[in-house]
Amino acid sequence: MTEDFQTDSRQMLGRLREVMAEDALGQARLDKITRLIAGSMRTEVCSVYLFRDPETLELCATEGLKPEAVHKTRMRLGEGLVGRVARTGKLVNTADAPQETGFRYMPETGEEIYSSFAGVPIQRLGETLGVLVVQSKEARKYSEDEIYALEVVAMVLAEMAELGAFIGDSAALTKRHTKPVMFRGTCGQEGAAEGHVWLHEPRVVITNPIADDPERENARLHEAVEQLRVGVDRMLAGAQAGDAEQLEVLEAYRMFANSKGWMRRMQADITRGLSAEAAVEKEQTAARARLASATDSYLRERLHDLDDLSNRLLRILTGQGKETGAEMPADPILVARNIGPAELLDYGRSLRGIVLEQGSVGSHAAVVARALAIPLVVHAKDITTEALNGDYIMVDGDQGIAHLRPEETVSNAFRDKIAMQAKAQERYASIRDVPAITTCGTRMTLTMNAGLMADLPSLENSGAEGVGLFRTELQFLVRNQMPKRSELSSLYAHVLNSAKGKRVVFRTLDIGSDKVLSYMKPNDEPNPALGWRAIRVGLDKPGVLRMQLQALIRAADGRPLSVMFPFVAQYEEYQAARAEMDKAMERERILGHPVPSSLEVGAMLETPSLAFAPKRFFQEVDFLSIGGNDLKQFFFAADRENERVRRRYDTLNVSFLSFLTNIVERCAETGTPLSFCGEDAGRPLEAVCLAAMGLRALSMRPASIGPVKSLLLRTDLAQLRAVIDEASERGEQSVRRAVLDHLRSTT
Structure with missing residues (x-):
C-alpha cells in the first residue's frame, strides 16, 4: 500500500470527522459524505443504501445518481448487486455490472451509463446496516487500495449510524436506542417480569472512530x-x-x-x-x-x-x-447473546428476568432459569444490539416476548397481567397443603423437578409431594472439570436431607445433545438430539456412570434410594444400566458401606421404541417416567428447538393421547408405577387431560403445582375422558377446543 494512498486515506477520514462534527441535519450530513467519498476516490458515483426494515434496503444518499431517486429506490434483501452485498456481507467488485449475475437495473436512478461497480457492506460486528457503493463509467475493477479505503469508510459509517449521526429530518432513518422495540422470541421459562436492562457483556460504544495522530x-x-x-x-x-x-x-x-x-x-x-x-x-x-x-x-x-x-x-x-464498576440495577433483567449455567448461577436469584439472543429451550441456561423460576425468553434476535444498560424492559416469558422501552399503553397492560398473576399465586398458596383429589375422587400425586440446591426450599413452599426428577447433570455442567465422587455424594446427601423423608428420584447424568461438558471432547454429530447422549454416554463411559452410582448409594447412607436412567431406547440398555447399579451395590457391601434400605431403579420413557419393549421390561423396571419433552418431539418428528415446526404439533393431538393411553395400559397390566415429567405436566389444561388418560403422577416445575392442583380440584376426570373420546370419534385432530369448552362450562 503506497504512502501517498495512506495519506489520501487519512485526509478523507479527517474530512469525514469534520462532517461528523458539523451541526447539520441527518440528510445533509449523508449528502456531504457521499460527495466527499466520490471526490476523494475520484469516482463519479457514491451511494449509501441503509436498511429500512430487516428485508428492505433504501437509497438514502447519492452523489452521481438522480437525486429524485433518494428515499424512493428500494430493493429486497438479496435483490440486485446491492442486495447481494447486504445478504452475503461480501464485497462485489466488477468492471461490467450489467453482466454480473443478479444485476437489477433501476431506471429511476439513471445508473445505466455506469459500468464499474464496487459495493461493500456497512457492518458492525457481524450486523449489516447497509451498503456503500461507488460506480464509474470507465469499465474497470477498483484497485485493492481503493477497496481497502471503501471498507474503512464503511466501517466508520457503521459507527456513525450507531451514534445517530444521520438523524434530524425526513430521512427514513430512526435513531437507535431510543424508540420502543418488541422482540418476539421463544418461551424458555414462563412468567412475567419488568425491570431495567443489565447487559451480561456490555456493548462497547466507539465514539472516536477517526484519529489524526x-x-x-x-x-x-x-x-x-x-x-x-x-x-x-x-x-x-x-x-x-x-x-x-x-x-x-x-x-x-x-x-x-x-x-x-x-x-x-x-x-x-x-x-x-x-x-x-x-x-x-x-x-x-x-x-x-x-x-x-x-x-x-x-x-x-x-x-x-x-x-x-x-x-x-x-x-x-x-x-x-x-x-468500569457500573452497578447492577435493583430490578435487573439480564440481556445477553448467550450465557453458560455457571455464569447464570453467579447472578443467582437477583435477576427478575432473562432475555437471550441465542440459547434454546432445552439448554443448561434454560434449566437453571427454570430452577430459579426466572422468566426467560430465548432467540430474541438483535436485542444485544438494541438494548443499553438501564433501559426499561418487560419480559413476557409466557408468550416469548420482550418489550424494550415500551409505550405507556403496553406498560399498563403488562402491569395488569403481573397483578393478576400475583393474585392467582395468593389463591394457590391457600391450597398448598390440600391433597390433589379431583371431584370424581381420583387422588393425584404432584411432584417437582429440581437440579439445584436452590430448588429445594420449593419442595415445602410449593406443596410438592416429593422430587419426581432431580437432574444430576447440572453439577457437571457448571464446572470446568469432572467433579469428584466425594463432592457428588455430599451434594446428593444434602438433597436427601433437605427432602426430609419425601421421595427424590435422581436421574443419572443426561449429557449430550445440547448439554455438552466443557471438559469432555466435543462430538460433532449431524443430529445430536438423536445421537450420543444420556444413557448411551453412560454405558460407553462406564467409569463415570459407576462413580455417580456409588456417590448416590453413599449419599443414601441406609435410606431409601430412587434412581432413574435417561433416554433408554430399548430393553437391553436398561438391563446393562441395571447391571451397573447391581455391581455398584455389591461393591459398596464388600467395602462395608451401608446400602439403601430400599432401592428403586427406573427408566425415562423418552423414545417411542421403549413403549413397545417386551413385557418383561415392564415387569423388571421398578417405575417408569414419561419424558414428555423428548417423547413428543420424536413422536411428531418435530425438533422442539425449531420454531417453524414445534408449534405445529399439539400435546392434545388424539394420536399422541392414544399413544400415551397405550403406555398407561401396558403399565397397568404389569403393575408398573408410571408418572409424566415435562413442560406439559405443568400446564393445567394438558395436566388434567393427562390425568383423564390414566396418569396418576405428574412432575413439574414448582411454580406450576399450584395452578395444576387448582384445576384438578375442580375437574371430574370421568366426564373429561368422555369429552376426549367423543372428540376423537368425531375425527378431530386435537381435543383442545372440546376440552376448553367443557372446562369453561363446568369449572
Whole structure:
C-alpha cells in the first residue's frame, strides 16, 4: 500500500470527522459524505443504501445518481448487486455490472451509463446496516487500495449510524436506542417480569472512530495489547495443571494475543486514519464474518477465541464494560447473546428476568432459569444490539416476548397481567397443603423437578409431594472439570436431607445433545438430539456412570434410594444400566458401606421404541417416567428447538393421547408405577387431560403445582375422558377446543 494512498486515506477520514462534527441535519450530513467519498476516490458515483426494515434496503444518499431517486429506490434483501452485498456481507467488485449475475437495473436512478461497480457492506460486528457503493463509467475493477479505503469508510459509517449521526429530518432513518422495540422470541421459562436492562457483556460504544495522530493511536494499541497479554498470562498461571483442555484454550488465547499478523493489520488500519478502538473492531468484524461462514468446529472455536480477545482489548482501550464498576440495577433483567449455567448461577436469584439472543429451550441456561423460576425468553434476535444498560424492559416469558422501552399503553397492560398473576399465586398458596383429589375422587400425586440446591426450599413452599426428577447433570455442567465422587455424594446427601423423608428420584447424568461438558471432547454429530447422549454416554463411559452410582448409594447412607436412567431406547440398555447399579451395590457391601434400605431403579420413557419393549421390561423396571419433552418431539418428528415446526404439533393431538393411553395400559397390566415429567405436566389444561388418560403422577416445575392442583380440584376426570373420546370419534385432530369448552362450562 503506497504512502501517498495512506495519506489520501487519512485526509478523507479527517474530512469525514469534520462532517461528523458539523451541526447539520441527518440528510445533509449523508449528502456531504457521499460527495466527499466520490471526490476523494475520484469516482463519479457514491451511494449509501441503509436498511429500512430487516428485508428492505433504501437509497438514502447519492452523489452521481438522480437525486429524485433518494428515499424512493428500494430493493429486497438479496435483490440486485446491492442486495447481494447486504445478504452475503461480501464485497462485489466488477468492471461490467450489467453482466454480473443478479444485476437489477433501476431506471429511476439513471445508473445505466455506469459500468464499474464496487459495493461493500456497512457492518458492525457481524450486523449489516447497509451498503456503500461507488460506480464509474470507465469499465474497470477498483484497485485493492481503493477497496481497502471503501471498507474503512464503511466501517466508520457503521459507527456513525450507531451514534445517530444521520438523524434530524425526513430521512427514513430512526435513531437507535431510543424508540420502543418488541422482540418476539421463544418461551424458555414462563412468567412475567419488568425491570431495567443489565447487559451480561456490555456493548462497547466507539465514539472516536477517526484519529489524526497515528503515532499516539499505535502507542495506545501497544499499551492495551501488552495489558491484554499480561492478563492472559495471569489466567494461564492460574489454570489448573491437570486441566489439559483449559490450558489448550488459554494457550490459543496467548497465541492470538501475540499474533504479529493481527497486530500488523490493526497498525495498518491506524496508519490509514482509524483510532485504535476502530482498528480493533475492524479486525473483529472480519473475524465474525469468517466465523459465520466457518463449518470446521475447531476453526469456529479459534475464531470465537479471537472475538473474545477483541472484546477484552476494546474494554481495555475504552474503559467500558465490566471494568468500569457500573452497578447492577435493583430490578435487573439480564440481556445477553448467550450465557453458560455457571455464569447464570453467579447472578443467582437477583435477576427478575432473562432475555437471550441465542440459547434454546432445552439448554443448561434454560434449566437453571427454570430452577430459579426466572422468566426467560430465548432467540430474541438483535436485542444485544438494541438494548443499553438501564433501559426499561418487560419480559413476557409466557408468550416469548420482550418489550424494550415500551409505550405507556403496553406498560399498563403488562402491569395488569403481573397483578393478576400475583393474585392467582395468593389463591394457590391457600391450597398448598390440600391433597390433589379431583371431584370424581381420583387422588393425584404432584411432584417437582429440581437440579439445584436452590430448588429445594420449593419442595415445602410449593406443596410438592416429593422430587419426581432431580437432574444430576447440572453439577457437571457448571464446572470446568469432572467433579469428584466425594463432592457428588455430599451434594446428593444434602438433597436427601433437605427432602426430609419425601421421595427424590435422581436421574443419572443426561449429557449430550445440547448439554455438552466443557471438559469432555466435543462430538460433532449431524443430529445430536438423536445421537450420543444420556444413557448411551453412560454405558460407553462406564467409569463415570459407576462413580455417580456409588456417590448416590453413599449419599443414601441406609435410606431409601430412587434412581432413574435417561433416554433408554430399548430393553437391553436398561438391563446393562441395571447391571451397573447391581455391581455398584455389591461393591459398596464388600467395602462395608451401608446400602439403601430400599432401592428403586427406573427408566425415562423418552423414545417411542421403549413403549413397545417386551413385557418383561415392564415387569423388571421398578417405575417408569414419561419424558414428555423428548417423547413428543420424536413422536411428531418435530425438533422442539425449531420454531417453524414445534408449534405445529399439539400435546392434545388424539394420536399422541392414544399413544400415551397405550403406555398407561401396558403399565397397568404389569403393575408398573408410571408418572409424566415435562413442560406439559405443568400446564393445567394438558395436566388434567393427562390425568383423564390414566396418569396418576405428574412432575413439574414448582411454580406450576399450584395452578395444576387448582384445576384438578375442580375437574371430574370421568366426564373429561368422555369429552376426549367423543372428540376423537368425531375425527378431530386435537381435543383442545372440546376440552376448553367443557372446562369453561363446568369449572
